[in-house]
Amino acid sequence: MIYMDNVAGTKPDKRVVEKMLPFIEEKYGNPSAHFYPLGRESFEAIEEAREHVASLINAKSDNIVFTSCGTESNNLAIKGVAFNSEYEGKKHIIISEIEHYSVQNTALKLTNLGFEVTKLKVDETGLVSLEDLRNAIREDTLLVSIMHANPEIGTIQDIEKIGEICKEKGVLFHVDAVASCGHVEVDVEKFKCDLLSIASQNFYGPKGVAALFIRDGVKLTPLFDGGFQERGYRSGSENVPAIVGMGEAARIAKEEMHIYAPKMIQLRKKLWDGLAKMFDFLHFTGHPEQRLPGHVSFWIEYIEGESLLLSYSLKGVAAASGSACSSNILAEDEDELEASHVLTAVGVPNDICAGSLTFSMSKYNEEKDVDYVLEITPAIVNRLCEMSPYYNKK
Amino acid sequence: MAKGPYSEKVMDHFMNPRNMGEIEDANAVGEVGNPACGDVMKLYMKINDEGIVEDVKFKTFGCGAAIASSSMATELIKGKRVEDVLRLTNEAIVEALDGLPPAKIHCSVMAEEAIEAALKDYYQRIGKDPKIVDEMKEKIKTEIAS
Numbered sequence: 059m060i061y062m063d064n065v066a067g068t069k070p071d072k073r074v075v076e077k078m079l080p081f082i083e084e085k086y087g088n089p090s091a092h093f094y095p096l097g098r099e100s101f102e103a104i105e106e107a108r109e110h111v112a113s114l115i116n117a118k119s120d121n122i123v124f125t126s127c128g129t130e131s132n133n134l135a136i137k138g139v140a141f142n143s144e145y146e147g148k149k150h151i152i153i154s155e156i157e158h159y160s161v162q163n164t165a166l167k168l169t170n171l172g173f174e175v176t177k178l179k180v181d182e183t184g185l186v187s188l189e190d191l192r193n194a195i196r197e198d199t200l201l202v203s204i205m206h207a208n209p210e211i212g213t214i215q216d217i218e219k220i221g222e223i224c225k226e227k228g229v230l231f232h233v234d235a236v237a238s239c240g241h242v243e244v245d246v247e248k249f250k251c252d253l254l255s256i257a258s259q260n261f262y263g264p265k266g267v268a269a270l271f272i273r274d275g276v277k278l279t280p281l282f283d284g285g286f287q288e289r290g291y292r293s294g295s296e297n298v299p300a301i302v303g304m305g306e307a308a309r310i311a312k313e314e315m316h317i318y319a320p321k322m323i324q325l326r327k328k329l330w331d332g333l334a335k336m337f338d339f340l341h342f343t344g345h346p347e348q349r350l351p352g353h354v355s356f357w358i359e360y361i362e363g364e365s366l367l368l369s370y371s372l373k374g375v376a377a378a379s380g381s382a383c384s385s386n387i388l389a390e391d392e393d394e395l396e397a398s399h400v401l402t403a404v405g406v407p408n409d410i411c412a413g414s415l416t417f418s419m420s421k422y423n424e425e426k427d428v429d430y431v432l433e434i435t436p437a438i439v440n441r442l443c444e445m446s447p448y449y450n451k452k
Numbered sequence: 453m454a455k456g457p458y459s460e461k462v463m464d465h466f467m468n469p470r471n472m473g474e475i476e477d478a479n480a481v482g483e484v485g486n487p488a489c490g491d492v493m494k495l496y497m498k499i500n501d502e503g504i505v506e507d508v509k510f511k512t513f514g515c516g517a518a519i520a521s522s523s524m525a526t527e528l529i530k531g532k533r534v535e536d537v538l539r540l541t542n543e544a545i546v547e548a549l550d551g552l553p554p555a556k557i558h559c560s561v562m563a564e565e566a567i568e569a570a571l572k573d574y575y576q577r578i579g580k581d582p583k584i585v586d587e588m589k590e591k592i593k594t595e596i597a598s
């Protein structure tokens with residue numbers, strides 16, 4: 059299987075797994091139990107992981123809170139400030155149209171509590187307009203939440219400039235950097251952000267662990283009440299093996315990103331150029347250069363996304379599709395099939411289930427993987443075109 | 453444990469669709485679309501003087517379930533009398549495919565509708581009121597219910 063669905067999660071690095079194993083088997087102490095070595099050992103391992111995670115995003119370790127996933131980090135960031143009495147009276151939140159569901163739906167929920175949400179439009183490459191952002195900020199704006207990179211279309215925002223505007227206007231700024239961290243530089247100082255979410259599974263760490271950066275002075279109300287773990291921001295027993303794994307993944311990413319990122323850019327270019335030559339009815343999505351290093355996304359006229367995805371899967375290639383037909387396929391009814399809001403936002407025709415596909419490569423992909431995808435693509439596309447009532451041979 | 457969202461039958465029909473293509477001299481052509489998700493299915497039939505479906509082919513823009521449903525539907529109606537073709541329900545298509553995920557049932561409904569649309573076209577071509585198809589369907593339904 060050639061794995062090119064790394065925005066859904068990367069393969070854990072072997073070194074990460076090795077580092078985790080003792081904490082599953084013998085080092086099982088609860089980090090809250092400092093009084094005997096077994097507990098203390100876990101405590102120290104978590105603190106070491108915190109250092110590594112902090113260092114990856116150029117933060118202080120005191121500002122890192124471990125959570126269970128990117129969704130939790132995003133929820134904690136947004137609801138955390140929204141529920142905090144420190145910011146009472148500020149009831150306006152700005153997000154973009156292409157945010158992850160964990161940001162969109164969280165913001166939406168808050169509208170039930172009297173918050174107002176502005177969704178910034180993006181251009182056809184997926185970029186937020188700085189001008190629009192500037193104009194959208196009001197007296198009562200509490201928070202701006204914009205993602206660094208979009209997993210579906212690969213576009214990377216001008217996040218530093220967005221951070222500058224937020225700082226200048228004195229509003230809190232949250233960055234969802236789940237898709238980008240470990241692939242491109244993520245730096246909380248350069249981003250001038252107050253809150254930033256990252257998830258371990260996106261940079262060769264385990265699933266089920268993530269982190270939120272909280273800048274000094276930002277007031278957050280926790281989502282869970284309990285025994286004050288993670289300085290009270292996230293009560294509940296820590297998932298020690300996972301946190302240790304995330305720490306190791308962060309250490310490796312920081313040391314090796316500059317080696318694998320250029321390689322991934324090369325692979326991306328090869329795949330992009332190869333596909334571009336094949337069909338004039340294949341349309342790329344996202345920004346041509348300002349994008350994730352190993353990320354290629356496109357849609358094809360006459361073809362529906364899920365059948366494209368299935369065809370690649372049958373040929374041993376794992377990718378992702380943003381078409382309604384492939385979304386929530388195990389849902390209880392068809393109303394839950396919904397075309398991707400991201401594709402709609404960048405102008406992919408939504409009256410049809412567009413044949414959208416995302417190939418996201420990791421440091422483990424090789425040139426031969428790209429060659430293989432390019433080799434099997436014509437037959438897949440031609441076969442589905444043959445089947446399509448829309449396609450008339452020219 | 454399910455191996456994936458689709459049964460082996462669905463995957464087989466998706467990979468090796470039966471009767472895919474067009475019939476140049478078809479005398480029954482039906483095209484239906486699902487506005488919600490954008491599926492489009494086009495069905496061609498060649499019905500002989502005895503009222504038997506001699507040949508049938510399809511073209512589908514849609515997901516795996518839509519393609520498999522089209523393929524299975526053509527298999528189930530080939531060689532049948534027009535009256536019997538109308539007895540084919542989407543449930544029968546789903547059953548023949550060893551099931552579809554709940555969210556994908558509508559893809560089989562589309563196959564049933566494409567058959568109806570093609571038969572309406574057929575009756576129109578032979579100078580009959582296409583409404584006859586609805587009447588026949590109604591009759592079948594009450595027959596099954598009783």
Ligand code: FES
Pocket residue numbers: 362382383395411489490491513514515516517518556559
């Ligand atoms: S093609 Fe969209 S759900 Fe079947």
